[in-house]
Amino acid sequence: MSKFKFVFLSIIGYIFFLTPFSFHGEKKIAISHIVNFITGNMYDLFIGFTILCAWLVLITTVLFIFYSSKNDFINSVFKASPLNVVLRVGGSFLYLMVLNSWFENYDIASIILDGNTGGLMAGEGGLLTTLYITFFVGIIALPLLTHFGSVEFIGILLGSIVEKLFKVPGYSTIDAIASFVGDGTIGIVVTDTQYQRGYYNRREAYIIATSFSIVGIAFASAVAEELGFSHIFPIFYGSIALVTILLAFITARMPLKKFKSTYYEGVNPNKIEIPVGKTVLQHAYDSAIKQADSVKIGEALVQSLKGILNIYVGFLPIIMMVGTLALVVAEYTGFFNIISAPLVFVYTMIGYSKEVAAMMAPASVAGFADMYLPALFISGSASESSRFLVGVLAFTQLVFMSETGMVLVKSKIGLNFWDVIKVFIFRTALSLPILVIITKILSYLDIISF
Secondary structure: OHHHHHHHHHHHHHHHHHOOEEEOOEEEOHHHHHHHHHHHHOHHHHHHHHHHHHHHHHHHHHHHHHOOOOOHHHHHHHOOOHHHHHHHHHHHHHHHHHHHOOOOOOHHHHHHHOOOOHHHHOOOOOHHHHHHHHHHHHHHHOHHHHOOOHHHHHHHHOHHHHHHHHOOOOOHHHHHHHHHHOOHHHHHHHHHHHHHOOOOOHHHHHHHHHHOOOOOHHHHHHHHHHHOOHHHHHHHHHHHHHHHHHHHHHHOOOOOOOOOOOOOOOOOOOOOOOOOOOOHHHHHHHHHHHHHHHOOHHHHHHHHHHHHHHHHHHOHHHHHHHHHHHHHHHHHOOHHHHHOHHHHHHHHHHOOOHHHHHHHHHHHHHOOOOOOHHHHHHOOOOOHHHHHHHHHHHHHOOOOOOOHHHHHHHOOOOOOHHHHHHHHHHHHHHHHHHHHHHHHHHHHOOOOOO
């Protein structure tokens, strides 16, 4: 049964997440077909469900300021820091405001209800509509990739290669793959935990956390859907992986003077090696079977449902709040245009029209606030290559302050806010020339239009 779970469920997972297929004349991955089906056939029912979720988040967030449950999981979901309380309540309120057109007779409300601000985030065709469905389906299906041995199998199999390429222990591959197919924030938390347990020294933990903790495949599929690349999702996600690997290779060879090869205070280094008498393939296979045997499908489903609750309560309202405010700033002020002005010249030199370059530049820097903002900023561009470049860049930049940036600052690895800014600038500067080459090649092959 364990062998069956490892082989069959892993294959199903890779097919579900990475294999586009045609349905009703459209070639997309399974998640995108499900999004289209729900929005096309049960939109009103689904929006009613999201309204209920928004009210639940708004009420429980306020309630749990004064109340604590005896259940640790319930507290971990609904209790929040003062900043997150503001973001959750504000995001839930704005979501309800847009869907119900609250205060539409007031001029100030029109800023939020504008189709280019709050209207772009919520309602029919809005980002939150796509995310609610994508996260539910994606997280439910995610254990097919993460829980039944494929992560362990690939991680151990590629371990020696990782050590040579990225100067980190081979078993860090498991953290990296878990981030790619799961969630970047979880990847950072796992890396931080392993650092505190002595599996990584500080330099290794920095390389792993700032190079491999990319937002996962479920998130990427939502962005690909938003930008119109579901039909070439393997290429879209493959480009993210390629740029990430190249940047990790470079990062591993930087001096990193602040992050020395010292272990967390008070712990002894832990080393995991291939058992004597076994080949790497045998150990990889045995570890995969052991992992598949240790997980019950029902337990994995329960964990997925808990993950969905965390996303719905602690993440989507923040996306709504940060995204709406950023779009208001973009629509009604020149802030993003001012700070990204040099990039307009760069993109024009590459060959984009001034109009397209003017959309790409602010989108390229908006990702520091939240990784979904670049997709929102560029989604209206007629140039496929501009949408592709900015969409992939949003992932390879890695840090965004609404989530991964804050987790990095709070970790024991030792990054401060300025370090996070430097990571963002560094990864943006190195990603751009690589992505220009990739988009040029894809345009030449007529996979996307320039």
